[in-house]
Structures are given as structure tokens and as C-alpha cells.
Amino acid sequence: MSGPASVRFEDVTKRFGEVVAVDSISFEVEPGNLVTLLGPSGCGKTTTLRMIAGLELASAGRIVIGGRDVTALPVTARDVAMVFQSYALFPHMTVAENVAYGLTVSRVPKAEVRARAERALELVGLAGYGARLPSELSGGQQQRVAVARAVVLEPDVLLFDEPLSNLDAKLRRRVREEIRELQQKLGITTVYVTHDQEEALAVSDRIIVMNQAVIAQEGTPRQLYEEPASRFVADFIGDANLVEARIRAVENGHAQVEAGGLGLQLPARGSAAGPALLAIRPRSIRLHPEPREHAVRVRVDKATYLGGHMEYEVEAPLGPLFVVDLAVDRPLPAGSDAWMTLAPRGVTLVPA
Amino acid sequence: MLNRPLAAWLAAGWAAALLLPWYMLDDGLFSFVWLTEGYAGDRDYAPALFQVLWHERYWLAPLGLFLALPLLAVGRPDNGRGTGMLLVAAGAGGLFWLLLQGFGIDHRGVSLALLEPLVPEGGRQYGMGWGASLVALAFLFFITQGLAAHGLARGDVFVAGSIGLVVALVAAFIFFPVLTILSSALRDNQGALAPFLFLDKLFDGRIWGTACLTGGGRCGSAWNSLILAVLTGLSTTLLGLAFALVVTRTGFRAKRMLRTLTVLPIITPPFVIGLAIILLFGRSGAVTQFVADLLGLDAGRWVYGLPGILFAQTLAFTPIAFLVLIGVVEGVSPSMEEAAQTLRADAWTTFTTVSLPLMRPGLANAFLLGFIESLADFGNPLVLGGSYDVLATDIFFAIVGAQYDQGRAAVLAIVLLSFTLMAFWAQQRWLGRRSYATVSGKGDSGLPLQLPPALRRLCYVVVIPWAALTAVIYLMILFGGFVEFWGRDHTLTLRHYIHAFSVVEGEHGLVWSGAAWNSFWTTLQIAAISAVPTAALGLLTAWLLVRQSFGFKRAFEFGTMLSFAIPGTIIGVSYILAFNVPPLELTGTGIILVISFVFRNMPVGVRAGIATMSQLDRSLDEASLTLRANSFTTVRKVILPLLRPAILAALVYSFVRAMTAISAVVFLVSANYEMATTYILGRVENGDYGLAIAYCSVLILVMLAAIGLMQWVVGHRRLGRRAPSVASAAEQTS
Ligand SMILES: Nc1ncnc2c1ncn2[C@@H]1O[C@H](COP(=O)(O)OP(=O)(O)O)[C@@H](O)[C@H]1O
């Protein structure tokens, strides 16, 4: 154990024959951070994670963990631990033997193995379950054994590949919080793979969004949500209405934007005057039953009552829009007219 | 720094060169007379170092250089590419020199001009012994370690070493002997090149003659073999399919009994089916006599020749096709058939358009197996052939007969081998690249389609009489051992059993006085010894095929598959051609029998391993690797415990198969190592059927006991493991 380590990818590529699974990506994970690899299925997340573990060797580029170049090192020589999607608990060993496995094969003295394994089980709330076989545990418990088995080694880097995908929806929320708490308590550098954007926003210090073997954007959850770097990211993280707009002028980094009759002033984010793309979060659209200043008139096509909020589909001069409105007390009926304004937050220019 | 495995192999290499006798000992591998009888001072027993220093075998000296080369790596970084190059150079150089001097200098002296300066007058040498073999292994592992440093098998030295070992063994004991056949076919019996003699022999009328078509005379053995193999392949595949359909797709009640048929070919010694057929349908056979009396005909010898052999082979090999096709028919996913039916296909259409095409690979496989088994079958043609010559028996008589013609045997073997490879190739072509996998691993509920009524009746009509016939044949075998002389004198007697297996009270305790004991114990011993390496090598190969990826995996896979397709007859002939001269001088030893069993039966281990390992989630291995276990520890602690049933199965089946092997063994036995099957062959040739059948019955019982014991142990283990599920609904949410 050498304390939390950083993980650095330098132009790393992975090819499987003709398929380029990961295409020349670079990123860095700060020591002690939890970074999520997020993206649609098949974009190369698992492959990236397996390259950190050493289960796949990079076809090109350099991988550095804790200042040590591990590009050519086999998995056994790297100080990483991984929690598998299927948990991969050894069915012929008890829970305690599973957790102790990594220590035993590293020839740690027996007494210490037992003590550390017990402590790890305690840490995940499974003290006293050591004598059971994995098949005698529920899904959530198996998941925690897998986590205990990984953290007991006090690895430089902890890896998770879609750890919640085999759990039901309710359990998922709880386990992800447990994982995050444990990670912060131990301060282990962690890389976490998921395709679920909500999960990623909930647990991460930073998120790396991947798309088709390359990194689409990297940043904190807030940056990704509020300043998406591309149409793909804007669409993938949270819902967004993507509409055509026009930049009239750019001054001191501020752009005068016109979209379907609405005039806005937004951070230019590198855009120049001319046609532009605008991302509008559904909650940033306000609908009013009466006309008012700076509002444009829209038509409500569809209204859905969802208990806590209303969802509308409206036809606006900007195009069709999807709206989430918290005012459930005075719903707007489908077919009626309404007037729309934009909240200051949640509207952003998307660089082309 | 040298890593631990490398240091170990380096030490082993040096120890072998300095301490172990370099050459093969006449007294056997496990004799230690060399320690007391002169050791380093003896020309035959000395280790390599002393061979060079004291016995003028200077040509061994360069090996020391290659053994020393890896020492330069001490003090270099562990995974450096430079070190890798060095190791590959040392290993490849050493292995090259070892082979060069091994083939260039033999028991007759030096034959390679290049080496002459190193060899003093009268310099000779024998086959490789302990020392030479270990040094060769050390060189092999230098190479694989070096290649691992260059990224072979993701740098994993254990995986790289395993690949190297399997490749080297398959090359040495499959491909090298087969190539030796090719080269010896091109020579006359004195060893001189004689390509015209080869052509002469190849186009011999006895092989390719077509006189039987034009009427009068016989056809060549190549045509005979081919016709027989195609017919056997077809009949066993169709019968096997009928059996598989009855067992899996009908409500037939005696399914379990039908399933027991599948163990028959495994436990049936050669000749017994042929003998039973003679006893029933031969000239004085029960059925023949009965029908002849009934119809007032002359009892004829109709069963000898093509009909008899085809009949016997179909009986013998149908269960193999059945076994293959059960798996395939069960593997056709019910949801595919249900899908077809929801798309308005009736049962018959569903069967012909969905089920049957999905069984295509299984049908091809079953046909190929029947075809190859028939080509290689030696026992049935021998007893039932009459004047119908086939390649397998011709090869045998070319070697052991009065004519002793090694070249002719080699030519016949080439013809046989080319038939096999053509079938193999055709099968690969026919299956093509299409995917037939229908079992997804996901819970696949749904009911298998029941057979359309017409087809079901057809299957019953075929299956029930055939199963009954099989049962009669096997009962006949048991019965035949207890009568004086089958067909003539049906008085009950224990004479044959007493003759073969009597035990008498002697002065110094029990004396195994029966005539069969000697071959019986030898068989048990050799079969047991060979079971362990067979299972180990088979499972190792399966592990490499299922779990590892490396550059030339497809070629590796093809090579191992190809070696399975080589008939036993070829292995037998090629082994005596390849291994009766240095550097590998093995004929007449028990080792050659063990080796031939290992490489004949390896497919059993590979298949068992692949089947079980494919069911183990790959992430189990990966989890172990990320938990700091190297791949050797992973195999030992995770894979092997989970594979225990497969290991046991591989051990028992290779043991049992070794007991019934004949086609390769018949060429390899020697006075010291007579096997049960060859002893039985001798009795059959003498017409002593009662004794042969009695012996076969005993073998069948021994093998049944072994298999029964294994199934009991495996079944027991599973039951013991199935712990009650404690995961209750309440815990599901915790
Ligand atoms: N062993 C492999 N052989 C060939 N292609 C692979 C292999 N592993 C992954 N791929 C391909 O690489 C791409 C990325 O896969 P993966 O990293 O598993 O995606 P993700 O985890 O993001 O869903 C996919 O197109 C996949 O088909």
C-alpha cells in the first residue's frame, strides 16, 4: 500500500483485430478521487477499465499508475482490485475464504489474514457471514462481499464495472451510496463504470463521458450538466431540448442569442456569430397561462400528470419542446395556449 | 533479476546436464542402477558434462554455451525486451543444436557431414534420456519466457510456458511421427530414396483395383475402406439421430435404458462385437442355423465381408453418434421452435426448416466420427472381413506379416490419412462460418417440440429392434464365455475363465497362474499411468483454448483438432517408424504405450475440459488475477477445484479407453508389455473364441465398475455441495 495513487492514460488505444474499442484517449484521475466512465453500451468503458486492471494490454499509448509506467505489466504485477459486474465470487469458497483469497495468495501471515478479512467484512456490514457460501447470500450481500474482497487488499486503485446492474432499482440507490461512503472513508482512488447518468452524477468527483471509443467530455458532474461540450453530451446527461438558434453578436465572451422570438444573453463558450445550437433543460422552461413581457406564445400538445410534477409537450416557435413543470396545482390543459419564458439557469450554447 | 520460474528452469537445466544420465537407459526410466554402476565414468550412464570430458562426445559441448547464455540476464531488468531476446536466442539455439546433433549422430555413427569434425572415429550415441529431455524442456521454457517478455500471452509466463509445452508435445508425438511416415514412404526398406518405388506402391492394384465393378476379382483396399466408411458413417448417423430424437423428443418410457447405450462403445473391447456376430450369424451361428432349417437352405458364409463389417461397425459406433446427437438435439433451443410455430409452421415444417438445420453441425460431427472410426477400425474387419481387404488390416499385415514391408505400410497409411483429412476438411467447409449456437446461457424456458407422428413412428420402428439387438449381442457375449464351444457344444463350463484367470495356492502364497493375468495387470498398470498425463494435458489444452488469447490461437486450435482426427492405425505405424531410432528411442518400452495412449485419448480430456470450463464465468479467473494470484495459482485454487468432476471424468475415461485400445497398440506392444487387447487378438487368430470372449467379459466388468464408481463419487460430491438456499425474501432487500 503506497497511499492513493493517480491513474494517467496517455493516448491509449485498444484494438481487437479490426475493431477499435478505445481510440487514443488521454485522461488523469487524481489520487483519492472517484471518477466515473460514463457512456452508452459498446463505447469502450469496460475495455478502458480492463486496461487499468491489466486484463487487457493497450495496443498503443502509455498507462501510468501512481507514477509507475504499468503499460506492459501483467495484471498480477499491478496494485489494483476490481469488483466485477457478475461479482465473480468463487463458488467453492466461503465468504471468508473469498475475502481472504488475495491476502492468502500474497503469503500474508495467517493470523493477519483472518483479522484483516474480518475487518473488511465488518466494513461492508457483513460481520458474522464469513462461514456462508456465496450461494447462500442475497444479491446485495454478494455485491458487498465482492467489495470487501477488493478493498481488503488496500489497493492503489479500485475498479468497479457496472456494480449495480444486477440489483433491483431500490437496492441500487442504497448500494451506490454505500460504495461512495466507503470510498471516501478509505480514500481509495476509484474508477467506476456505468451507463446510467443518474448513478454517475450521484457518486462521482469527476465524470468522463465516452462515445464511440473516444472521450466526449470530462469534468465535474455540474460542469457536464451545465456546460455540455457537444450535442451528444447535452443529450446524454439529463434531458435537453436541442434547438436551432442564432448568435447576433459576441461581446466580452457574452453572446446575444435569438431563438424563435426569444432574445437571450448567454456565455458564448467559444461560439462566434452565426447559427448555433441551444440546449434547454426541461425544467428551465416556464409556462404561464397569461401573456407577459418577453414571453412567446406556445401551444400545449400533451399534458401528463406525474404526481410530483407535470410533463408537457408544447409546440413553440423554437420547435417542439419537452417541459417539466412543478406547478401541479394549476395544470395547463392539452390544446390550450400558453406563454413561455426561460429561466436564467439551464440554458446553454452548445459548441458545434 | 531472474524471475522465479526462469531461475528454476535454469537450475533444472544445469542439474540435468551435470548430474543426470544423458542417454536413455536400457534398464527403464525408473531404474537407478546408473548411480551404482559407474555413473559418470560409464559411457552409457554419464551426464552430459562427463560425456564431453571423459567419453569424447564433444558434440554435446555447445549445449553448455546455450545453457550459460541466460546467466547474462542476471542483473538486468525483469521484463526488459533485451532479456527476452537473449532468452529466445539461448532457447532456440540450444534446441536447434540438440535436434541437429540428435538427428545427425545416432547409434550407427555420424550421418551429417557438418558434424564430422566434432565426432571422433567410431563416435555414436543413443536416444535421449533423463538428462537430455530435461535440458530440452529447459530450452523450451527459455523460449517461452523470452516470448512472454515480448508480449506473448499478455506477458504471462505460465500461460506462455503451457502453450509452448502443448505445442512441443503435439509436434513431437503427432506431427513428427506423421511426417516420418511421409519420408519413409519415399524410401525403400534399406533407407535409400526411391520415389519411383513409392509411386509403384501408391498405385498398386491391391490398393486401387476396381476388378469387383467389372465382375470377377476383388477391389482395392482403398475403395473397400472408403465405401465401408461412408456407409458406416451414414448408418450410424441416421440411427444415432433416431435414438436421440426418441430420447429427447418423445414420451418414450424406457429413455433411461436407451441412454445407458451411450456407455457401450466406451466399455466394449475390440473384437467382441465381431465375435458375437459370428456366433449369431456365422455359418454355424444360432440365427443362421435357425433360418436355414426353417427355409431348407444351405447355411452360408454370407456374413463375412462388407455386410458383416458394416453390421458390426454400425452396432459398435451407433452409440457414439447417439451421444453426440443427444447433446445437439437438446441444444436446439425450444424458443426457436416455439417461434417457428407462432409463425404458422406446423410440427413437420418446424422440424425440417428449423430443428434439423440447427442440428447440422452435430450431424456432420457424428458422420465424421463414424467415418473416421470405421477407417481406423481394425478388430471387426479382422474377424469378419473374409476376403474384403481394408486399409487398416492391410497396414497391420504389411508390418507384422511375413512380407514385412515398411514402405508399403507407410504408403497405405498415407492413403488412409488422406481420406481422413479430406473428410475433416469437407466437414469444415460444409459447416462454414455460420453460427449454430442457440443456447444463450440465459434462462431458456419453453417446451421442446414433440416429433410429428409419422416421424415418431418411424423412429420407434428403427430404434426398438436395434436396441433389442444390441442387448442380445451383449448378453451373448457374457453367455459365450460360459459354454464349451459356441455353435457346436453348448455345455456350460468355467473352463475358459479357469484357463485365463485361475489363482492357485502355491508355496509362497497365491500364484496368479491364469494365462491372462500377465497382460491383465500390464494393461491396468499402463492404463492407470497414462490416465494422469492424459487428463492433465487435455485439461491444460482446454484451458488454453477456452480462456487464453494469443496470436496464433486459431492455428493452435486447428493443430490440436487435426491431431484428433488421425486414426490410431497411423499413430501406431508412425510411432514404430519414428521412435525406433535416436534421438527418441522408445520402441519396446512401456513409455511408448503410455505416450500413444496420452495422445490418442487427449481429446477426451480436452472435450471434458472445454465443456465444463465454458460454464465457468470467465470473470472468476480475472477476479483471481486482480487479487494478486498469478495464473498458476489461479488454475490451482480456482479452476481445478471447480473442475473436479471434469477431472475425474477425464481420468476414468482415459483409463477405460486405454484398456480397450487396439488400433495403435497392436504395433507397439513388445514381449515385456503385452496388453489385454493384443492377447485377445492372439486368441482370436487361433480360433480360441471362448477364451477371448471370457476375457472380454472380465474387461467389460472392470470398466463398468470404474465408471460406476466414478459416477457415484461425482454424484455424491454434487449432492453434498448443494446447500439449502438461505437467501430469503427478507434478506433480499438488506
Ligand atoms: N474481446 C473482444 N474482442 C473483440 N471485440 C471486443 C472485445 N471486447 C470488447 N470488444 C468490442 O469493443 C467495443 C467496446 O466494448 P466494451 O468496452 O465492452 O464496451 P462497454 O463496456 O462500453 O459497453 C465493442 O464494440 C465491443 O464489441
Ligand SMILES: [Mg+2]
Ligand atoms: Mg461494459
